Amino acid sequence: MIKLYGVAISNYFSAAKAAFIEKQIPFEEIKVFPSQKPEVLAESHMGKVPWIDVDGEILTELNVIFDYLEDSQLKSPMYPSDPFERAKVKELIRIVELYIDAPARRHVGTTYFGAPLEPTAFKEVRSVVENGIRALLKVAKFDQYIAGENFTFADIAAYFHINFAQMNMVKIYDWDMISDTAPLADYLQLVGQRPSVKETNRIMQLEFSKMAS
Ligand SMILES: N[C@@H](CCC(=O)N[C@@H](CS)C(=O)NCC(=O)O)C(=O)O
Incomplete structure (x- = not known):
């Protein structure tokens, strides 16, 4: 296994x-x-x-x-079969990884582990994440799911990476980027109901609460 x-x-x-x-x-x-x-x-x-x-x-x-x-595992496809649509799903994954998660991650020492806030990161990160969100909105379809009607790997990446970035943006800038960016809140709520995501997130939140106590 x-x-x-x-x-x-x-x-x-x-x-x-x-x-x-x-x-x-x-x-x-x-x-x-x-x-x-x-x-x-x-x-x-x-x-x-x-x-x-x-x-x-x-x-x-x-x-x-x-x-x-x-x-x-060809069962339950998580990429479209059309080559261009498949590439669009991968493009969305790259955007959330490189331009939303990666800049937000510069604050992880502070937000997860109590390290002092790094002044250069404080100055630079928010505008980079804003740019990543702008790019994401340009490419995303939000036709129920981020790349269209079907649930794909891009939805999984978007759910976990955007929520991770949100946690950092709220703690460091007091910026609720999800509420400020329609339709992210509704979209993430929908993806969060997917059983695979819901269960994984439940365990993740449990581990966070253990860390906090
Ligand atoms: N590019 C890697 C990124 C994975 C990553 O950054 N994981 C974090 C945890 S969320 C990590 O291991 N951080 C420790 C480190 O960067 O040294 C991937 O796609 O798997």
């Missing part, structure tokens, strides 16, 4: 987990924190989570894991 490594408080790990559930691919979850320790680097090339172990072979990077799950 495929082993999925990481921690529930990670939006990347939780997105991978929801993808396994959605594709109905059995997996064993193994709790490990990202780190630069040799034992982690021996498996996860960059020391990040998630990674998967398929019969002793390692795969890292969420979007690579999405592709692997899709190609190894």
